[in-house]
Amino acid sequence: MIQRYRASAGIMLAPAVTLIGIFILLPMLLTIWLSFQDWSTQTPFSSASFIGLDNFREIFGPTSVGRDFKGALTNTVIYTALSVILILPLSVAFGLMVYQHDVAGGTALRTVLFSTYMVPMIAVALVWSKLYSPSEGPLNQMLGLFGIGPQPWLSSPRSALISIVFLNVWQQVGYFTVLAIAGLTQISGSLYEAAKLDGASRFEQFRFITLPLMRRTLLFSAVIAIINAVQVFEPVALITQGGPVGSTNVLTYHIRRVGIERAQGGLGSAMAVMLMLSLIVVVCALFALANRKDVE
């Protein structure tokens, strides 16, 4: 009986497992295999030759290859950390504002917030590159009204990456606000009523009811925000081309440059493997932290 049950379960799972194997696992395994090969992306896989850990030594080495990779990895970490740190609190704040039943125009605000997520990146890039223009950009003109001098924004290695982060936060915060609202709807109103009867202030309600009960939503949001941020590509390709001085050269853009423009498939694959490993470690650490809190 159990054997028949297992057989039928296997048959039912087979299509999904096969598709996952072909379209997800196989490319991942191929990338890992290529990371140990010397291979040009313009030649067949059969021309790849095994070179052991040389690609990994190169990307962590002292030459320009290593320096550029480490710079791109650092930029990606900073970009991801800043994006998550800004997006999550803002999405909760906006979510709380929009979720208030007694606030007029809540639905309209929700629509406006989400609309930024629907604007194509090419349009966002065009508009923001002009907003950031050091000489004629509206941002500098507005700062001028408050007596603040013109800022270099995308023209300085100190501020270029942060400027791209702002653009990302502007575009993504609406989507994460919707997620936050979904989390808020899961919290029973009776808890707030009970807290009010016990004399809890608004802040205490937020601190001891809203935040703990939104932990799972925030964990999901954090994971999605991290994955989105790590995959940043379009604003860099469209606006800064990784510059100035490589300050916005993030890993996805750098892998494209190495793997496609320079056709160094082995090196590009080694970089992609490191990116994948970093992402797995961060996401696992996040889940482990959340599970530990649950146990406590």
Next chain:
Amino acid sequence: MSLAWTSKLALAASLAILPATGWAQSVNISYLTHWSPETVALLEAAAKDYAKTNPDVSVTVRAVPFGDLLTTLRSQGGGSDGPTIGGIYDLWLPELARDKLVAPAPDAVANEVKGAWPAGVTSAASVGGKLYGIPNEIDVYALNYNKALFKQAGIAAAPKTWNEFKEAAKKLTNKDAGRQGFGMINSWAAGVVHPFASLLVSNGGELVKDGKPALDSPQTAETFQLYEDLIKSGASVPAMATADANTTGPFLDNFVSGKTGMIIMANWWESALKTGMGDRFADIATAPIPVGPSGDKPHSISYSWMTVVDANAGAAEQKAAWDFLAWLNNPKSGKNGASAMSDILMSMGILPSRISDIEAHKDKLGSEFLSGYVSVLADAKPFPVVPGGQEFSESLQQTLEALQYGQVSAKDAQATAQADATSILERAAK
């Protein structure tokens, strides 16, 4: 006549005309370029003219930003559906030929090119003695300066030496007005490296000698030092130097709005200057690159562009592509003995490289702006076309940008540039 007989007759007629339709089958070829919409319209018009005598060939033109051109060629050129023709920068050719993405030119085309183009341009379109592309444009760098700003600053003539150049940059700089004396460029490899290389060759140095990097020379040290001096004195402001993926952006905006006194740029940006400046374009003049303390006379860097054919396209598409390119670059396809290609290039202020085209356009090439470029062409040195050239260029770009933003000293920048170039060119040569 019964329905059965009608059907049989129709089938027989269809079979009879089948070979004829086979002969008349059209060939579709595509042309990938980074040109602006206005220039693409001119190319499309030329393709229409070609279709009048070659109705079976259909040419579609596709444009991508310069920053995406190589990636598009590499990612789509491997398949038979990729662009049949691509306009490429000569620096990319050795690696595209090595990876068998571009097809060698047929003998007839190769012989025509060898007879009608200067030898240096033909060699930049060849790898291992085989010609891979039909050269079309040649670009050379010169000093552009704003005559109105020169007059305001009391500078009588364009600087001829580095000392005069530094002095002029200092006089032109006005921090309160947000004006810099000399405009550098960043965030765009050629925009960063070519002006530096032009100053280097005008100081008697070279980027690459006999296939090996030559950035450890005293001439290179002096050129890095010149950059450091310009930055430290405030005569060059790196925040005003940014370029975007379309090779426009603040560096261009600052020059057209009179916030940059001098800049080293190639002739092709004439159309961008005219568009941005309107009547004030008359204020812009061209002069040779100032000569450094170790140089003998003005030199600059030149590079060329060519059209190549996808090696993975079908035989019919490849033949149609070479035929179209041969027509496009032929002196009979344009006006007054010029090729249609040269007419398109001249609309952007780009110098054509075919000898007969230079003759046909001599009136326009004598304009105040372009004649300055034509005059420096004879002493220009081609940018080194070597395997790994693009990576070498991007690496030097990073080092120069680090110097621009004060992250490294001139001495450290030189050491880093030489070490990086050595490792890149050695790896690429393997």
